[in-house]
Amino acid sequence: MANLTLGEHNVALCDWHGRCIWTSNPNPGLTVGSFLWENLSTESRNLVEVAVGQVVVLRRSQQFEVIDKEGNRFRGWAWPLDSPDVALCALYLEIPHNLSLLTAQERRCLELLARGLETRPIAGKLDVSTSTVHTHMRRAREKLGLRSFAALVSFAARYCYPADRPLGPYPDIDRTKQGAEKLAK
Numbered sequence: 001m002a003n004l005t006l007g008e009h010n011v012a013l014c015d016w017h018g019r020c021i022w023t024s025n026p027n028p029g030l031t032v033g034s035f036l037w038e039n040l041s042t043e044s045r046n047l048v049e050v051a052v053g054q055v056v057v058l059r060r061s062q063q064f065e066v067i068d069k070e071g072n073r074f075r076g077w078a079w080p081l082d083s084p085d086v087a088l089c090a091l092y093l094e095i096p097h098n099l100s101l102l103t104a105q106e107r108r109c110l111e112l113l114a115r116g117l118e119t120r121p122i123a124g125k126l127d128v129s130t131s132t133v134h135t136h137m138r139r140a141r142e143k144l145g146l147r148s149f150a151a152l153v154s155f156a157a158r159y160c161y162p163a164d165r166p167l168g169p170y171p172d173i174d175r176t177k178q179g180a181e182k183l184a185k
Contacts, residue, residue: 016053016087106140110160
């Protein structure tokens, strides 16, 4: 297969042991024939080995955030496949280094923003005022070098979505008319 250009996203297909048999972007960290976890820090290596086991044996999709040996952070997802030769598909993207410049509260604001919450519900969850949330978001935007709030929302959705949360609707985000009325109070 030819290499694919997926922008920041990379895809790897792996066998039943977690060994890469194809990758959309061969690089020193992941090449055909290497294990998914070979170039990761010790803690991340263990995390990915367990995740691969969950995907291959239990057929459960997994999400994870890992650090490689050079200190680069990646967010990854892995899904089981039904093939005798290919057991799982992994999608991963590098998390920008400047994300580490954010305070814990700024990062939490972006996580909640990535989940689809607006300013008032974010303020409620963090037990702060809406002006404090606006300040956190403004500072985060400045630290990340983003020009607009729309760019911040896009960045948050791409890089700050909580890795331990499934993609999809949340029970704590009530999008019904009653939920909107509760938020308005």
